[in-house]
Amino acid sequence: MSDYRVLKYPSIDEQIICAKHKSGLQVRLIPKKLSSGCAVFGTRYGGKDNCFKLSGEKEFTEMPAGVAHYLEHKMFENEDGEDTFAKFAKYGTYANAYTSSNVTCYHFTSTTHFLDNLRILLDFVSHPYYTKENVEKEQGIIGQEIRMGDDNPGRALYYMLLNSLYENNPVKTNVVGTVESIARITPELLYKCYNTFYNLSNMRLCVSADITMDEVLGVCDEILSVQPENEIIRKPFEEKDEVNVKxxxxxxxxxxxxxxxxxxxxxxxxxxxxxxxxxxxxxxxxxxxxxxxxxxxxxxxxxxxxxxxxxxxxxxxxxxxxxxxxxxxxxxxxxxxxxxxxxxxxxxxxxxxxxxxxxxxxxxxxxxxxxxxxxxxxxxxxxxxxxxxxxxxxxxxxxxxxxxxxxxxxxxxxxxxxxxxxxxxxxxxx
Amino acid sequence: MLIKRKIAEGINLNYIEDKRFKVNRVSIKFLLPLQTSKNSSRSLIFPVIIRGTENYPTEKDISIELENLYCSSVNSSYSRQGNISVQTLNVSFLRKKYIQDDTDVESGVLKLVEDVLVHPLTENGTFKCKNVEIEKSHLADSVRAEINNKGKYAINQCVRNMMSDDPFGYPINGTVDDIEKVTPKDVYEEYQSMLRTAKIEIFISGDVEMEKYADFFKNIFTAIDRNCCQDLEPLPVKTHVGEVKRIREKDNVVQGKMVIGFRAFCSNEDSLDDIIPFLVGLNVFGSGSTNKLFDNVREKMSLCYYCSALFIADKGLMIVQSGVAKENEEKAFKAIIEQLEKMKNGDIEEKEIENAKSDSISEIVAIFDYSKSIIAWNYEKMFYSKPLDPDEYIDRIKKVTKEQISDKFKKVELDTYYFLCGGDD
The missing domain is CATH 3.30.830.10 (Metalloenzyme, LuxS/M16 peptidase-like)
Known part of the structure; x- marks a missing residue:
């Protein structure tokens, strides 16, 4: 039995159970008496976090645009050769991931074997496996994802706005990067980013299902090992108050x-x-x-x-x-x-x-x-x-x-x- | 558990009591035979009425009332189910126990619904001209804006070409020309004919007093001299493919949008026992959480970001879509056809079928966790001659065999190849 806090919201018949797992991971559970269960495991790391260092390091490391998103794609590769989607598919589970400017998220929704699915989720996100071959293979796929975005006027307009509002704020960086920037991505760069941002103290696990916190923490015990907390420093930037372009x-x-x-x-x-x-x-x-x-x-x-x-x-x-x-x-x-x-x-x-x-x-x-x-x-x-x-x-x-x-x-x-x-x-x- | 009650000729109330949700939903569906010449006027009816009623004469008045009723919503959609046109009024509001004061949200919402159904704003015996003109202009803009979403546009173009001799192939909202020709009188007459002749199915999900709603709708509809239309048979599905159509369209795109239209010779005309093996096969081929198209065309060959298959059950169309570079067009097409051949030849692993079954079962189970999809499930059930309960449906999925799947896919034939490509092609 671990220590946890229960936040109650009686006016809406809801509660949130909060716990900090011994690995350093903050866990949240919103119980729901439904057949489906959903888990979201993610990190505070997105398209804008391209220049960073760990506390104690001298120099900032600058990464090519699109690296957080590229890394998200490559998390689905496993050393045993079995594709992550195939592991979930056994239970008929829908799994996916996305990267925004701020976060990278891996999630699934299942209707059976919730804890087995949770095991798969925690396992694949905590085991990176990047090789020269599997990193190169993704260039074609993400290249087409970038081109798909280029044909989307709404997306073009959104990035035009960010460029107009901000001169230096890294939020203006295109999350998927460009064909040129992703060509510079290597397994070494991916490992560097992973080891910095996928530290459990920088992550959250949020679950909504008909399940107990003890069961969730039990799966965490099996998969996650204790990690020393790290302190990430994102390179500060100067931004004027007025807009960059009118x-x-x-x-x-x-x-x-x-x-x-x-x-x-x-x-x-x-x-x-x-x-x-x-x-x-x-x-x-x-x-x-x-x-x-x-x-x-x-x-x-x-x-x-x-x-x-x-x-x-x-x-x-x-x-x-x-x-x-x-x-x-x-x-x-x-x-x-x-x-x-x-x-x-x-x-x-x-x-x-x-x-x-x-x-x-x-x-x-x-x-x-x-x-x-x-x-x-x-x-x-x-x-x-x-x-x-x-x-x-x-x-x-x-x-x-x-x-x-x-x-x-x-x-x-x-x-x-x-x-x-x-x-x-x-x-x-x- | 659904309770069905006939409240007048051609009008049913379907109540699904469910206390797990915070939101009550009411969905009122008006079903009529699809007539392409009426698409534009029908799709304008509710948007025009929601611009103003007798008691809430402007859209601003309606919006203020909905905000006062704690973010209740009243909106409409126009869709088709095979050759049936469906006008839907969707209503949602918070259950009483989640309203923080004594506002009677339910009564307020019903009053608004009554207004929208039978007390629209009129002038000189038709809808207010200005409101019709406003909605015509916005609808025409939306039709023109179809080209802004390249992927969706490409699918629509492919389907239109496949269904050029069927009302289903005609734009759901009509063309810009059709819309411009519509008069306030057309829309008003179509509205009256909808109230008089449509088959009306009302769905309620949540926690309400069913009697109250039965009385409410009875009062509204018995005041109308109804002559319900009986002719709601879908047109027969095409039984052969002629020469394969190849269509290339130019636009200023950097990525080609490939859409391949197949005839599945399996559709909602068939019994669910016939459809379910095809659906499990579709999951293996290109719609499941893992599938042959994704695993091969994307993951193994790195040709695209998306490549998937969808099924238009009403008309038995299987559509494959992918965004590919122009120089890879031929390669991608061949790769897709190669995977289809595997389906036909029964070159399917047992594991693929098991995964597809688990995925399909999971989809059915999840439907009952959302009030919106519970309503959709019960509504769609009406269109099958032998509908199945969820448990029976799941049982049928479990029994599907590889032979059944490949038999179904052997019938699949290429009908139309469509490619939207960049300007210098």
Whole structure:
């Protein structure tokens, strides 16, 4: 029997059981009485972590772009020659992995033999096996993944935005890299990255299933050995407050121009919960101004100015921005309207709108609790220090003044950039 | 456990009580024979109504109400099941015990649903012209924007070519021309005809009082003079392949999108006993968590990032898709056909079949962990002459043999080869 904490959330009939395994791994369990079980095992290591050293080392090591993602692909190779997917397939289990700017995640969802599946997951992620041959083999596959991304206008637009907002922030690095950068990847580089970032103290295991914490820790005991904690130092960077580029555009094969407007938030709080609260304030603020009940979204829709309108927030430990996006024949006109909206934000935001949007935000989080996929949500917040159901209290504590204050901090043209992907030769498809 | 109740001629209420979830879901489906000339007006009905009703005259009013009702949602979709057109109104809201104050969310949501169904905003005897024009313009934009997603566009083009003589091959929302020609009167008449003649299936999943919902829908629909359409037979599935069609289309892409359309000669017309062996085979070939296409075309040959197979059961189409460099086009095509030949020849390992069975069983079990998929399962069940319970379905999967699989795949024939390639080809 190990020591663990049980966090109870009676108003939503949920709990999170938290334990630190003796190997150094933080483990979370959200019990669910369902046939499916889901486990997410991942590390705080993503596309942006390309220049780093361990505490005590003199020099920073710089890696080619795309190395975290490349490493994720190569984790599926095993020394015994059996493919990892084949091991899961025996139980009919769906397994996969992904790499974002911030994290690399390995996960499965199963309906039988949960503990056996968990064993496979912990085992393959804790046993790297990189050879010259298997690393070279992946060049063709990832090369095609990169090209698939090159044909995706939405993805192009997202990276245009990051380049516009940031001059030096490594979040602008393309997660999959380029055909040229991945050509420089070797087994030695992969081992260096693995040994740095796949230290268990930099990782999390989050599980949602009909199972006990003792059973989960039992599997950890079998597979994971005690590791000395390491301290990773990512190379610091200087970033000016104003945006890097006010406007960027590119031509691609699209039916009409698509655009994204980003607002850079320069206040990156170091405490995970405070950062999460700020992101909730930002959620409520953007919902009031651009959400389905806002004048802005209804006007651009009714006038036909913007099709497929969307808005959102994106933040992690080193960056934060809000965005609005859509499709428009006149992106500049949509942008003018947007500027006008944020200029008058203070008079637009009414206490009754705040109350309504806040309650609706809380409800949206409760609605998202069903199903074992909650393990994924827990991983994404826990890796940055917030337990997923604690978000409810963070939202509840947001005040009207918080929202007004944030709007005053954010809404300045020098933090804002417009980016557009236009049809080739300016010809809209009829 | 599903409780089915007939509440009027051609109208059924299907309740699946489930207290494991925090969300209640209601899905109202209107089924009519598919008519390509009506695709555009039908797909506009609910989007137009959700722009305004008698009690909530603007979309803003509706959105405010949904936010007041704790993030409840009311939205619609237009789809087809073979040659049946399906208009769906989807509703979801939090169960009472998770509402933090005394707001009566359920009553609020039902009031809104009633408005959307029978009290839409009208002027001069049709839908409000402005709302129809707004939705027409957005729908046309979405149809034009199909080209933005290259992979999906390539699949659609292939299927359209395969089904050029079948209503299923016609764009689900119509063409831009069709949409531009639609008048408010067309949409309104189609709406009235939907209420009068569609077969209506209502699904509820969650924790509600079924009687209350039966009364609610009875009140709404008995006020309408109904003459329910009986003719909901899917058109027969094509029984032969003519000359193989080869289509190359140019676009400004850096990666070619290959789509290969096969006829499986196995479809929803057949009994599940016939379909299940094909589905297990499809899992082995290209849709399972490990499969021949992934293992060979991607992992062994490094030709692509994705290569997979999907099945359009209504029409018996098996579609293989992959993103490949132009210079590898021939090589990839050959590799895919080689794997298909293995399926036909029974060159399948016992382990592959066992994995495919476990995967297929797991998929069935997982359906019952999500209220959305529980509704989808029960809805799709209606289309089989001999539907199976989950346990029976799983039992049939277990019994599938290698011979059955290769027999099914022997019938598979190449129909259409489609390649979307870069400009300088």
């Amino acid at each position: 406007y960027s555009e590119k031509e691609m094969s699209v039916s009409k121009p698509i655009f994204i407007v980003g607002i850079k938030d320069n206040k990156i709080l170091s405490d995970g919960n405070e950062r999460m609260k700020r992101s909730m304030v930002s959620d409520i603020l953007t919902t009031i101004l651009f959400g389905p009940s806002s004048d802005f979204s209804n006007e651009v829709y009714e006038s036909g100015l913007v099709n497929d309108f969307g808005y959102g927030n994106n933040s992690a430990d080193t960056y934060s921005f809000c965005e609005i996006n859509g499709e428009s024949d006149e992106p500049e006109k949509a942008y003018e309207k947007f500027l006008n909206c944020i200029k008058n934000a203070k008079s637009i935001i009414k206490p009754e709108d705040f109350k309504r949007c806040k309650n609706s935000t809380i409800a949206s989080y409760i609605k998202a609790c069903d199903g074992v996929g909650i393990a994924q949500a827990e991983f994404n917040t826990a890796i940055f220090g917030t337990e997923v159901f604690d978000i409810l209290d963070l939202v509840k504590n947001v005040t009207f003044d918080d929202v007004i204050e944030l709007s005053e901090e954010l809404f300045d043209e020098k933090f804002i950039s417009l980016n557009v992907v236009k049809p080739i030769n300016g010809e809209n498809k009829k």
